[in-house]
Amino acid sequence: MPRIFPVIMAGGAGTRFWPLSRLRRPKQLLDLVEPGTSMLDATVRRVLSICDPRDVLIVTSRDIAGEVRREVSKLPEGAILAEPVGRNTAPCVGWAAVHVARRDPEGVMVVLPADHTIGDEPAFHAVVELAVRACLDGSLGTIGVTPTRPETGFGYIEVGGEVSPGVHRAVRFVEKPDLQRARQYLDGGKHVWNSGMFVFTAAAILREIERLMPALHAGLREIDAAIGSGDEVAAVERVYDAITGESIDYGIMEKTDQIVVCPGRFGWNDVGSWAAAYEMRKREADASRNVTATDLVAVDAAGCLAWASPRKLVALVGVADLVVVDTEDALLVCPRSRAQDVKKVVDRLKELKRDELL
Amino acid sequence: MPRIFPVIMAGGAGTRFWPLSRLRRPKQLLDLVEPGTSMLDATVRRVLSICDPRDVLIVTSRDIAGEVRREVSKLPEGAILAEPVGRNTAPCVGWAAVHVARRDPEGVMVVLPADHTIGDEPAFHAVVELAVRACLDGSLGTIGVTPTRPETGFGYIEVGGEVSPGVHRAVRFVEKPDLQRARQYLDGGKHVWNSGMFVFTAAAILREIERLMPALHAGLREIDAAIGSGDEVAAVERVYDAITGESIDYGIMEKTDQIVVCPGRFGWNDVGSWAAAYEMRKREADASRNVTATDLVAVDAAGCLAWASPRKLVALVGVADLVVVDTEDALLVCPRSRAQDVKKVVDRLKELKRDELL
Numbered sequence: 215m216p217r218i219f220p221v222i223m224a225g226g227a228g229t230r231f232w233p234l235s236r237l238r239r240p241k242q243l244l245d246l247v248e249p250g251t252s253m254l255d256a257t258v259r260r261v262l263s264i265c266d267p268r269d270v271l272i273v274t275s276r277d278i279a280g281e282v283r284r285e286v287s288k289l290p291e292g293a294i295l296a297e298p299v300g301r302n303t304a305p306c307v308g309w310a311a312v313h314v315a316r317r318d319p320e321g322v323m324v325v326l327p328a329d330h331t332i333g334d335e336p337a338f339h340a341v342v343e344l345a346v347r348a349c350l351d352g353s354l355g356t357i358g359v360t361p362t363r364p365e366t367g368f369g370y371i372e373v374g375g376e377v378s379p380g381v382h383r384a385v386r387f388v389e390k391p392d393l394q395r396a397r398q399y400l401d402g403g404k405h406v407w408n409s410g411m412f413v414f415t416a417a418a419i420l421r422e423i424e425r426l427m428p429a430l431h432a433g434l435r436e437i438d439a440a441i442g443s444g445d446e447v448a449a450v451e452r453v454y455d456a457i458t459g460e461s462i463d464y465g466i467m468e469k470t471d472q473i474v475v476c477p478g479r480f481g482w483n484d485v486g487s488w489a490a491a492y493e494m495r496k497r498e499a500d501a502s503r504n505v506t507a508t509d510l511v512a513v514d515a516a517g518c519l520a521w522a523s524p525r526k527l528v529a530l531v532g533v534a535d536l537v538v539v540d541t542e543d544a545l546l547v548c549p550r551s552r553a554q555d556v557k558k559v560v561d562r563l564k565e566l567k568r569d570e571l572l
Numbered sequence: 573m574p575r576i577f578p579v580i581m582a583g584g585a586g587t588r589f590w591p592l593s594r595l596r597r598p599k600q601l602l603d604l605v606e607p608g609t610s611m612l613d614a615t616v617r618r619v620l621s622i623c624d625p626r627d628v629l630i631v632t633s634r635d636i637a638g639e640v641r642r643e644v645s646k647l648p649e650g651a652i653l654a655e656p657v658g659r660n661t662a663p664c665v666g667w668a669a670v671h672v673a674r675r676d677p678e679g680v681m682v683v684l685p686a687d688h689t690i691g692d693e694p695a696f697h698a699v700v701e702l703a704v705r706a707c708l709d710g711s712l713g714t715i716g717v718t719p720t721r722p723e724t725g726f727g728y729i730e731v732g733g734e735v736s737p738g739v740h741r742a743v744r745f746v747e748k749p750d751l752q753r754a755r756q757y758l759d760g761g762k763h764v765w766n767s768g769m770f771v772f773t774a775a776a777i778l779r780e781i782e783r784l785m786p787a788l789h790a791g792l793r794e795i796d797a798a799i800g801s802g803d804e805v806a807a808v809e810r811v812y813d814a815i816t817g818e819s820i821d822y823g824i825m826e827k828t829d830q831i832v833v834c835p836g837r838f839g840w841n842d843v844g845s846w847a848a849a850y851e852m853r854k855r856e857a858d859a860s861r862n863v864t865a866t867d868l869v870a871v872d873a874a875g876c877l878a879w880a881s882p883r884k885l886v887a888l889v890g891v892a893d894l895v896v897v898d899t900e901d902a903l904l905v906c907p908r909s910r911a912q913d914v915k916k917v918v919d920r921l922k923e924l925k926r927d928e929l930l
Contacts, residue, residue, distance in 0.1 A: 233887070511924075513916045527902040527929055529591070529917040532910035536891070540903055544885040545896070547905055552890035558871045559887040566869075571885055 215343075216350060217269065217321045219416075220261035221310040224254050224274040224282055224328035225300055229560040230487045230553070233544035234521060237572050238278055242328035243285060246491045249507060253485070254285050254328040260335060261324065264342065269321075271295060271313060272328070273306045298451045302459040304466065307412070308423050308434045309450065315416035316441065322346050323419065325412040325462075331494065333481015341380070341478035345413035348381040348474050354422065354467065355413035356384060358406030358477040364396035367486060369408040369463070371475050384473035387463060406477045410484075412462065413476075422472065427465050433457050488537040489553035492519040504530070508540075519550065544571055573701075574708060575627065575679045577774070578619035579668040582612050582632040582640055582686035583658055587918040588845045588911070591902035592879060595930050596636055600686035601643060604849045607865060611843070612643050612686040618693060619682065622700065627679075629653060629671060630686070631664045656809045660817035662824065665770070666781050666792045667808065673774035674799065680704050681777065683770040683820075689852065691839015699738070699836035703771035706739040706832045712780065713771035714742060714825065716764030716835040722754035725844060727766040727821070729833050742831035745821060764835045768842075770820065771834075780830065785823050791815050846895040847911035850877040862888070866898075877908065902929055 228241035235241050242254040251259075258270060272294050274282045279296035286293065295309055307325055314321045324342060332338045345355035358371050369390055374383035387408060391399060399405035424431040433453035440449030467473060485491055495505045504512050508522040515530035522528050522540035530538065537553055539546040548556060563571050586599035593599050600612040609617075616628060630652050632640045637654035644651065653667055665683055672679045682700055690696045703713035716729050727748055732741035745766060749757060757763035782789040791811035798807030825831060843849055853863045862870050866880040873888035880886050880898035888896065895911055897904040906914060921929050 233885075511917055511920050513913060513920065514910075522903060525901065527591075527921075527926070529902065529904045529906075531904070531906035531913050531917060533894070533905055533907060536905065538903070538905055540898065543883065544887065545880060545898055545903070546887045546889070547891055547894065547896055548887075548889035549891060552872075555871060555889050556887075559869055559889060562869050562871065563885075568885070 216346065216415075217318050218261075218265040218346060219269045219271060219310075219314045219317075219321045219323050220258075220265055221307065221314070221323050221325045222254070222257055222261075222270065222272045222328045223303060223306055223325065224257075224272050225278075225297060225306060226327075226329060227275070227278075227300075228329065229557045231491075232556055232560050233541045233546050233571070234539055238281065240278065240329075241485070243278070243281055246485055247331050247494045252285055253331065254282065256331065257326055257328045258286050258289070260332060260338070261326070264324075264339060268293075269317075271310050273297060273310055275300055298454050300459065301454055301457055303410075303462040304423070304427060304460040305430060305433070305454065305457055307419060307462045308427075308430055309437060311416045311419050311423070312434050312438045312441070315420060316438070319417045320350075320415050322349060322413060322415050325414075327410050327484075329485065330409070330411075331481070331483045331485055333483070335480070337478060337480035338482075341476050341480060342413065344380045345474075345476040348378065348476065349414045349418065352415065352418045352421070352472065353474045354418060354470065354472050355381075356467065356473060356475045357409050357411040357413065358475045359409045359482045360477050360479045361396075361400050361405065361407055362479075364393060364400045365407065366390055366393055366396050368484070370399055370405040371408050372405055373475055373477060377474060380476055382475050382477065384475040387468045406475065407482075408463070409482055410463075412467075418472075419466070422466050422470055426469050427460065430457055430460070430465075487553035488519060488539065488548070488556065489550045492537070492550055495519075517550070574704065574773075575676050576619075576623040576704060577627045577629060577668075577672045577675075577679045577681050578616075578623055579665065579672070579681050579683045580612070580615055580619075580628065580630045580686045581661060581664055581683065582615075582630050582636075583655060583664060584685075584687060585633070585636075585658075586687065587915045589849070590914055590918050591899045591904050591929070592897055596639065598636065598687075599843070601636070601639055604843055605689050605852045610643055611689065612640065614689065615684055615686050616644050616647070618690060618696070619684070622682075622697060626651075627675075629668050631655060631668055632686075633658055656812050658817065659812055659815055661768075661820040662781070662785060662818040663788060663791075663812065663815055665777060665820045666785075666788055667795060669774045669777050669781070670792050670796045670799070673778060674796070677775045678708075678773050680707060680771060680773055683772075685768050685842075687843065688767070688769075689839070689841045689843055691841070693838070695836060695838035696840075699834050699838060700771065702738045703832075703834040706736065706834065707772045707776065710773065710776045710779070710830065711832045712776060712825065712828065712830050713739075714831060714833045715767050715769040715771065716833045717767045717840045718835050718837045719754075719758050719763065719765055720837075722751060722758045723765065724748055724751055724754050726842070728757055728763040729766050730763055731833055731835060735832060738834055740833050740835065742833040745826045764833065765840075766821070767840055768821075770825070776830070777824070780824050780828055784827050785818065788815055788818070788823070845911040846877060846897065846906070846914065847908045850895070850908055853877075875908070 349355040372385035374385040502516040506520040517535040707713040728746040730743035732743040860874040864878040875893040
C-alpha cells in the first residue's frame with residue numbers, strides 16, 4: 215500500500231443541530247451518534263487503522279481550532295490546519311495537498327468530512343482500499359454510496375463502466391435531484407450518492423487544480439514557499455483573503471474526466487438533522503420509541519428525541535414524534551418531520567442579531 | 573361596616589403547575605397570571621381595601637412559611653399562622669377563628685383561597701360586602717360564582733329563595749357533577765359554582781364547629797388557652813397531630829341550614845392548570861396566539877404557552893397548542909389539552925422517589 219494521508223475536513227458550522235450546535239461547537243464536535251464520542255473523534259479513530267497517526271491532517275476554521283485540538287489531543291500539533299476564513303472545500307483540499315506533497319508527492323490523500331458516520335467499518339475500509347489503488351495512476355477517486363431510498367438531499371454520481379473490480383469510470387456529477395428523478399436514480403441502479411469523500415495523490419489533485427483553478431494554484435504555490443521560509447500563517451491569510459470560495463466538486467470534480475468512483479454500502483449517514491440523529495440512535499429507543507440522551511419521564515409520549523443536560527429531567531406528556539433539545543441558554547421544540555426548519559430559527563436569530571445564541 | 577378579618581388559605585401544594593410549582597413553591601407563590609406578582613400577593617392586595625392590614629390572617633403550612641413571609645413582608649409578623657401539617661380547610665378556618673374571636677368575636681371572617689384570581693375587583697367587593705352584611709345575624713355566608721360553562725371540575729351550590737337583595741338561602745352543596753348534570757345546572761340557572769370563599773363571624777363558625785365537629789372544637793379551645801399562656805406552637809402541634817383532616821365544606825357547610833349564598837360574576841378563575849394559565853394570559857398573546865413569559869422565537873408555531881427563565885430562549889418550530897415549561901432542573905412539554913395530566917408526571921416522580929424534583 216502507498217502512504218495514506220487522511221485529510222479530515224472539519225470546518226463546517228452546521229446550523230441544523232441548533233441549539234446544541236453553535237458557531238463554536240459545530241456538528242462534528244457533538245456526540246450525536248455515539249455517546250461521549252464526537253463525530254470528529256470517531257472519524258479520526260476510523261482512519262488510524264489505515265495510516266500512521268503522524269499522517270493525519272485536519273483542516274478546520276481558526277474559530278474552532280482550539281476545540282478541535284482538544285478533541286484530537288493525541289495527534290501531533292502540526293495535524294491541524296486552521297483556515298482564517300471558510301472558502302469552501304477546494305482551498306481546503308488544496309492547502310492540505312501542499313502539505314502532503316512536501317512529505318510525499320505520491321502520498322494518497324483520503325479526504326473525509328468530519329461529520330459523517332460509517333456503520334460498517336470493514337466495508338468502508340475495503341472501498342477506501344480500492345479507491346487508493348485506483349488513484350495511483352493519477353486518477354481522482356470518489357467514494358459513492360449505493361442509494362437505499364430516493365433521497366433528494368444529496369448530490370449523485372452517474373456510474374460508468376468498470377475499469378477494475380469495484381472501480382468505475384464516473385460519467386458525471388449530478389446536483390440534488392427532485393423526487394421523481396431521485397426515484398429514477400434509485401430504480402435505474404446507475405447512480406450513487408456523492409458522499410463527499412475523495413481519494414487522490416497530492417500530485418494528481420495539484421495538477422488538476424493547476425489546470426482548472428489556476429488562481430488557487432498560484433495561491434497554493436505562495437503558501438508552499440512560505441512554509442519553507444516559516445511564514446505559513448501570514449501567507450494563508452493573504453491567499454484566503456484573495457481567493458473566492460469554491461467546492462472541490464464544482465471546481466474540479468465536475469470539470470475533469472479523470473474521475474473514478476468506487477461504489478459501496480457501509481452504513482453511511484451524513485446525519486443532516488435532528489431527525490437523522492433520531493434514526494441513527496433508534497436502537498437505543500424505549501418501548502414507546504423515545505430516544506433520549508437525558509433523564510426522561512414519558513407519560514403517553516412516543517417517537518420523541520429528547521436531548522438535555524444530564525442534570526435536567528425532561529417530562530413529555532401526550533406528545534408524539536417531537537424533537538426536544540435543551541441547552542443552558544436555548545430550548546428547541548419541533549416535530550421530527552420539521553427538523554430541516556431548525557435552520558429557520560438560526561436565520562431568525564441572525565436577523566435579530568442575537569449573536570450570543572448562534 | 574363591621575370589622576373584617578380576611579383569612580387567606582395559602583397552604584396548598586399544587587402539582588398541576590409542575591415543574592414551576594414544587595412542594596416548597598406551590599401555585600399561590602407563582603406569578604402565573606400577573607407577571608411579577610404572586611397569586612398570594614394579589615389576594616392580599618385585593619383585601620387591603622376592605623380591612624386594616626393588621627387584621628389580615630394567612631394560614632399556610634410550616635414548610636413554606638418562610639416563603640410566604642417574604643411574599644407578604646408588609647404584613648405584621650403575627651399575620652401568618654403556620655400549620656405543622658395539612659389537615660384540610662376545617663382546622664385551618666377554626667384556628668383562624670380562634671384568633672379573630674380573641675380580637676373581636678363579632679369580627680367577620682372573609683375566608684379566601686390564595687390561589688384564585690378575580691378579574692373584576694369592584695364586582696367582587698360588592699358581593700363580599702353583601703355577604704358581610706348577611707352574616708351579621710349569625711348565618712354562614714358563601715360566595716357563589718354564576719356559571720359561564722358546564723364545568724365539571726367544580727362543586728356547585730343550589731341557590732334557594734332570596735332573603736335580601738343579592739343574598740339567597742343555600743339549598744344544598746353538590747359535588748363535582750358529570751357533564752350532563754353540569755349542563756342542566758348551567759341551563760337551569762339555579763346553581764352556582766362553589767368558589768371556596770366563605771364569610772361568617774368568628775362566633776358563628778365556632779358555634780357551628782362546636783355543634784358539628786366537637787373534637788375539632790375541643791382542640792381549638794386547647795389552642796385558645798395556649799395562646800393565653802404563650803405556648804401556642806406546641807398546642808397547635810398536639811391538636812393537629814390528634815385531629816383528622818376535614819374540609820369546611822364537608823364538615824360544616826353541607827351539614828347546616830344556616831347557609832346563605834351571594835352569587836356573583838367577577839371574573840373568577842381558580843387557575844387550575846397550565847391550560848387555565850394560558851387562557852388567563854391570552855390577551856398578551858402574539859399574532860399566532862402564543863403566550864410567553866420568556867424570550868420566544870416561534871417559527872410556524874401557534875397557540876403555545878412557553879414559560880422559561882428570562883435568560884433562556886425558547887424556539888418553537890411547527891408545533892401547535894403546546895405547553896412548554898422550563899425550569900433549572902426540569903422541563904415539561906405537553907399539549908394544552910392534556911394539562912391535567914401533568915400531575916401524572918408528579919405521581920411518577922413520587923413512585924421513582926425523585927424527591928428533589930417534587
